[in-house]
Amino acid sequence: MKISIIFHSVCANNYLMAKAFHEALRTKRRNVSLYRVADSDWTEQEGVPPAAKENLRDMMSLPIATPEAMLGSDLVVMGSPTYFGNVSAEMKVFMDSAAKYWIKAGLAGKKLVAFTSVGNPQGGGDLCLQAIQTFGMYMGMLCLPVPTTLVPNENIHPFGIIHYSYSKYGEKLDDKVQVAIERFSKQILK
């Protein structure tokens, strides 16, 4: 089983989510790769705390995502910041670069998991997840929903994992998101 985790991240929040998926999904027998979406004008912003700085530098050393990575995978995990109720432009550039596989349904049948980091609960994170899944549907992919029972007594959106960043830079994921990613990963692999 080959898995590609493809994310766009500006403040490292999506990177931390991607890394949490990476840790939860990889085992000796599985080939799990982490790719960042190209972001030509990315710069480390001012006022980044030291702990976050390290994450941002780690992130920038990752390989750039290509549509070929999806072609060779059984499962694609895609994450994007939520910008205006949609994926980021950089993630959309990546999606459009997969157009060549669309006409021949080259990605059909592959599994897709979505995640996003969004400023706050009223930021429309689920609209971003829906945009990722709409892309997946066009590609013929199987969008994996989060079942209600994933974490007892915890509400998680069925469209995927949402992290509320509250304008923070990538420090540490809160426990709820961490647990959700771990449990969802386990379930995906069943």
Next chain:
Amino acid sequence: MKISIIFHSVCANNYLMAKAFHEALRTKRRNVSLYRVADSDWTEQEGVPPAAKENLRDMMSLPIATPEAMLGSDLVVMGSPTYFGNVSAEMKVFMDSAAKYWIKAGLAGKKLVAFTSVGNPQGGGDLCLQAIQTFGMYMGMLCLPVPTTLVPNENIHPFGIIHYSYSKYGEKLDDKVQVAIERFSKQILK
């Protein structure tokens, strides 16, 4: 200016939101009416606390919404519980009952404001608001968005006002929702 507030409510949360809009919108010169959407199998559920009981009884004494109420209004304020990322079936019954006005664009140009009560921030409240607005667009109505600056330092979804009920019965709206409704109402009337 004539305003109709049309809502479906089961546990009185949407009723409290509708009432808050009613209080914020009505003045001497404006005709503001409150209508509940028909709900043929509505029953007061067990374990309802006394304060909520009174609200539920008040609610049941309101007139039933008809599409004619929209026809005679300049502004329609619509609220529904979020059920499975959509409006409730009862609200959809009401919407479909307006089909006769669709073909002649009888509601075109009227303003539309959306609100919803949803269990929690991961419940997809904005998908319900979007369903209300999609109905409005089909009817040719103008969907009024909530501007980012409505309440300083407070995040409010652009699609409308969302209340998180956390399984509570209609007791008292929290201050954030109350303030959002008051300010949005003021702005609508400008």
Next chain:
Amino acid sequence: MKISIIFHSVCANNYLMAKAFHEALRTKRRNVSLYRVADSDWTEQEGVPPAAKENLRDMMSLPIATPEAMLGSDLVVMGSPTYFGNVSAEMKVFMDSAAKYWIKAGLAGKKLVAFTSVGNPQGGGDLCLQAIQTFGMYMGMLCLPVPTTLVPNENIHPFGIIHYSYSKYGEKLDDKVQVAIERFSKQILK
């Protein structure tokens, strides 16, 4: 493998689509059932041509859909008329009646296929299919997309099968829709 086809139909167009799925999916080894969604105020409309009348009467003799039918199925095929960019109120009543299975994720992992009949290409059929899939995602179901290559040189929406009714009563499905349903059914069973 157990399959339930659950549809709402007023003018028999969705019924014809459901029947086409039924014929394409059933074999000796599979248990495929056809259910119509309850429609309490359904009446045969005036001006129905004789060929369509027979279809409508057949339709009314089918058993009424219950959420239990979904619980016992491996694959659910759901169809609804598109009303205002959403499912019909009757279909939403059916969806809401499955609420009891939501909290325990009782339908999780089951496969879901969506179809719709809509007046014309500008009627928003895909928005109705998306509403069906959003319901499915909340229930933890796997929404099966239509791959680009399903019918060579034919464009079919990835969200499901769309039939343009052009205000016609259920006569005969056009060949394109018929072929799409047959091929999609074959592929689902692979």
Next chain:
Amino acid sequence: MKISIIFHSVCANNYLMAKAFHEALRTKRRNVSLYRVADSDWTEQEGVPPAAKENLRDMMSLPIATPEAMLGSDLVVMGSPTYFGNVSAEMKVFMDSAAKYWIKAGLAGKKLVAFTSVGNPQGGGDLCLQAIQTFGMYMGMLCLPVPTTLVPNENIHPFGIIHYSYSKYGEKLDDKVQVAIERFSKQILK
């Protein structure tokens, strides 16, 4: 009244739609500007017929859209190709470049009209229009719907004007789209 028409076009179909809006909206008293969204890797594709070539060259001589153009406008008309049920990446780059106006609701109250060119009726053109309107809602803009009665006996999507390109390069808009743009423009100006 100041109007900005902002579009992304690859094969000149959206350009022709933008031009039709331009012609229908401009008069002596109105300031109507036409802007193309930046497309860094745009190249004239092979096999472009002569009539289309001229359109493509005209298009490339237009000024590049900036978010400032929206800031100074009362009405924004936005058009994008439909790629995978969403706007093109280039249009999303433009949208994200308006982030600076989001926090201060700088575009709030401006009117927004959406249009798209999509391969065929099953291509999800309305999903692209919805993505444009979701952007508009976040910005506090008023999305203008197309009323059912715009063109008698003609079905037009309420979310905006959709052109089916069927893989053709920008030659001549078909009459239905032309008439829809002319009538919608007239109505917008009323």
